[in-house]
Amino acid sequence: xxxxxxxxxxxxxxxxxxxxxxxxxxxxxxxxxxxxxxxxxxxxxxxxxxxxxxxxxxxxxxxxxxxxxxxxxxxxxxxxxxxxxxxxxxxxxxxxxxxxxxxxxxxxxxxxxxxxxxxxxxxxxxxxxxxxxxxxxxxxxxxxxxxxxxxxxxxxxxxxxxxxxxxxxxxxxxxxxxxxxxxxxxxxxxxxxxxxxxxxxxxxxxxxxxxxxxxxxxxxxxxxxxxxxxxxxxxxxxxxxxxxxxxxxxxxxxxxxxxxxxxx
Amino acid sequence: xxxxxxxxxxxxxxxxxxxxxxxxxxxxxxxxxxxxxxxxxxxxxxxxxxxxxxxxxxxxxxxxxxxxxxxxxxxxxxxxxxxxxxxxxxxxxxxxxxxxxxxxxxxxxxxxxxxxxxxxxxxxxxxxxxxxxxxxxxxxxxxxxxxxxxxxxxxxxxxxxxxxxxxxxxxxxxxxxxxxxxxxxxxxxxxxxxxxxxxxxxxxxxxxxxxxxxxxxxxxxxxxxxxxxxxxxxxxxxxxxxxxxxxxxxxxxxxxxxxxxxxxxxxxx
Numbered sequence: 001x002x003x004x005x006x007x008x009x010x011x012x013x014x015x016x017x018x019x020x021x022x023x024x025x026x027x028x029x030x031x032x033x034x035x036x037x038x039x040x041x042x043x044x045x046x047x048x049x050x051x052x053x054x055x056x057x058x059x060x061x062x063x064x065x066x067x068x069x070x071x072x073x074x075x076x077x078x079x080x081x082x083x084x085x086x087x088x089x090x091x092x093x094x095x096x097x098x099x100x101x102x103x104x105x106x107x108x109x110x111x112x113x114x115x116x117x118x119x120x121x122x123x124x125x126x127x128x129x130x131x132x133x134x135x136x137x138x139x140x141x142x143x144x145x146x147x148x149x150x151x152x153x154x155x156x157x158x159x160x161x162x163x164x165x166x167x168x169x170x171x172x173x174x175x176x177x178x179x180x181x182x183x184x185x186x187x188x189x190x191x192x193x194x195x196x197x198x199x200x201x202x203x204x205x206x207x208x209x210x211x212x213x214x215x216x217x218x219x220x221x222x223x224x225x226x227x228x229x230x231x232x233x234x235x236x237x238x239x240x241x242x243x244x245x246x247x248x249x250x251x252x253x254x255x256x257x258x259x260x261x262x263x264x
Numbered sequence: 265x266x267x268x269x270x271x272x273x274x275x276x277x278x279x280x281x282x283x284x285x286x287x288x289x290x291x292x293x294x295x296x297x298x299x300x301x302x303x304x305x306x307x308x309x310x311x312x313x314x315x316x317x318x319x320x321x322x323x324x325x326x327x328x329x330x331x332x333x334x335x336x337x338x339x340x341x342x343x344x345x346x347x348x349x350x351x352x353x354x355x356x357x358x359x360x361x362x363x364x365x366x367x368x369x370x371x372x373x374x375x376x377x378x379x380x381x382x383x384x385x386x387x388x389x390x391x392x393x394x395x396x397x398x399x400x401x402x403x404x405x406x407x408x409x410x411x412x413x414x415x416x417x418x419x420x421x422x423x424x425x426x427x428x429x430x431x432x433x434x435x436x437x438x439x440x441x442x443x444x445x446x447x448x449x450x451x452x453x454x455x456x457x458x459x460x461x462x463x464x465x466x467x468x469x470x471x472x473x474x475x476x477x478x479x480x481x482x483x484x485x486x487x488x489x490x491x492x493x494x495x496x497x498x499x500x501x502x503x504x505x506x507x508x509x510x511x512x513x514x515x516x517x518x519x520x521x522x523x524x525x526x527x528x529x530x531x532x533x
Contacts, residue, residue, distance in 0.1 A: 034350075038347060041405075044405045048405065055403060080306070082298050083302045083306065121478075121515045122515075123478050125482040125485060126492075129485065131320075135313075135315075135320070138309070144316070212392060213392045213395070216398070216486065226395065226398075230402065245395075246386075
C-alpha cells in the first residue's frame with residue numbers, strides 16, 4: 001500500500017499523460033511554426049502605430065456635417081432590412097418544412113438541408129459580392145443578400161422547432177381525414193408560430209446590422225456611405241457614421257429584446 | 265345535456281377574443297405598411313429586378329465547371345485563413361479574461377471598472393468585423409496583421425460577455441470557503457472561480473473559433489488577408505470557374521470547422 005499523499009494536487013485536464021503532453025507539444029509547435037512563417041511585414045506594422053495616431057487625430061471630433069447623407073444611408077439600410085426580412089421569412093417557411101425530418105420525405109429533407117447549409121456557409125459579404133456582380137450595384141443586391149442570410153438562420157431554427165412539435169395533433173387531424181394543407185395550418189402552424197415571430201424579430205435586428213456591412217462591397221445602405229468616407233480619408237465622418245451605427249444597433253437590440261420578452 | 269352556449273356563454277368557438285383579433289390585425293397592418301413603405305421608396309431599377317433570375321442563372325452557368333488548376337494556391341490561402349482565425353481567437357480569449365473579470369458584477373473591484381468593462385464589451389460587439397478590418401487596414405496596411413487584430417477586436421466583446429455572465433452565475437460557496445481560510449485573492453480566483461467557469465470558457469472559445477473561421481473568409485475583400493484576397497482577385501478578373509472552386513473550398517472549410525467544433529464541444533461539456 002502506498003502512503004497517502006499529504007499535499008493535494010489539482011487533477012490535470014487530460015488524464016492520460018502521454019496524450020496530454022502530445023497535445024501541449026502540438027499546440028506549441030503549431031503556434032511557433034505558424035507564428036514564424038506567417039507573411040507579416042513587421043516594419044509596416046511598426047509604422048502603423050504612428051499612422052493610428054494620425055487616423056484617430058483626424059477622426060476626432062466626429063463630423064456630423066453631412067448628416068443628410070447619413071440619414072439617407074440609414075433609411076436605405078432600414079428598407080433593405082425590412083424587405084429582406086419579409087422575403088426571407090416567407091421563403092424560409094417552406095424550406096423549414098422541407099428540412100424537418102418528421103414532416104418531409106427523405107429526398108426533400110436532404111434538399112432542404114442542402115439549401116440551409118449553402119445559405120449558412122457563406123458570409124453575407126461574399127453573397128453580396130456575387131449579387132452585386134449579377135444584378136448590379138445598389139440596394140437590390142443588398143435585399144437579395146440578406147434574404148439568403150435570413151433563410152440560412154430562420155429556416156434552420158424553424159426546422160428544429162418543427163421537429164420538436166407534438167405529433168398527436170397532426171395524427172388527430174390525419175385520422176379525421178384532413179387534407180395536407182389543413183393539417184399544416186391547424187396542427188403545425190399554431191405550434192411553431194411563437195417561435196416564428198420571435199425569429200422574425202431577431203432576424204430583422206440581425207439584418208439591420210448586416211445591412212451596414214454588405215454596403216461596403218456595393219450593396220447599398222449605410223455601409224456604402226461608410227466605405228466612401230474611408231476611401232476619401234474622411235475619418236471624422238467615418239467615426240460619426242460608426243457612432244450612429246453603434247447607437248442604432250444598441251437601440252434595435254433593446255427594442256427587439258423587449259418585444260421578444262413580451263411574446264414569450 | 266349542456267350545449268356550447270351554456271358552457272362558454274356563446275355558441276361558436278373562436279381562438280381569439282375580439283380585442284386580441286383587433287390587436288393582431290393592427291400588427292399585420294403595421295408590418296404591411298412597413299413593407300409597402302420600403303418597397304415604394306427604395307431606389308431600385310425595376311427592370312434589373314425582373315432580369316435578376318436570368319442574370320443569376322447566367323452567373324452560375326459561367327462558374328460551371330469549377331476550375332481546380334489553382335487549387336494549390338487556394339489551399340495555401342485557406343490555411344492562412346485558418347491561422348488568422350485561430351491566432352485571433354487565441355489572443356481574443358487571453359485579452360477577454362481580464363475584461364470578463366472586471367465586467368462581472370461579483371468580481372469587479374469597483375463601479376468604475378465595471379463600467380469600463382461593459383464599455384469595452386459593447387464597443388467591441390457593436391462594430392462589425394469588416395468595419396474593424398477597414399480601420400486596421402488603414403492603420404497597419406493590407407495583410408494578415410490587420411485581419412488578426414480586426415477579428416480579435418470583435419471577438420473580445422463576444423467572449424468577454426458570455427464569460428462575464430458565467431462568472432456572475434457561479435456558486436459563491438467555494439469562494440466564501442476559500443476566503444474563510446484566508447486564501448489570497450489570486451488563489452480564490454484559481455481554485456474557486458476558474459474551475460467553475462472552465463467548461464463555459466472552452467465552449468465559448470470553440471464557438472467563437474467556428475464563427476471566426478467564417479468571418480476570416482471575407483477579411484481579404486477589404487485587404488486584410490486570407491482567402492478573400494484571391495476571391496476578390498478572381499471576381500475582378502471575371503475568372504468565374506476559379507470563383508466556383510474558391511466558394512467550394514470555403515464551404516468545405518466551414519463544414520469541417522463545424523464538425524471539429526461540434527466534436528470538441530461534445531468532449532468538453
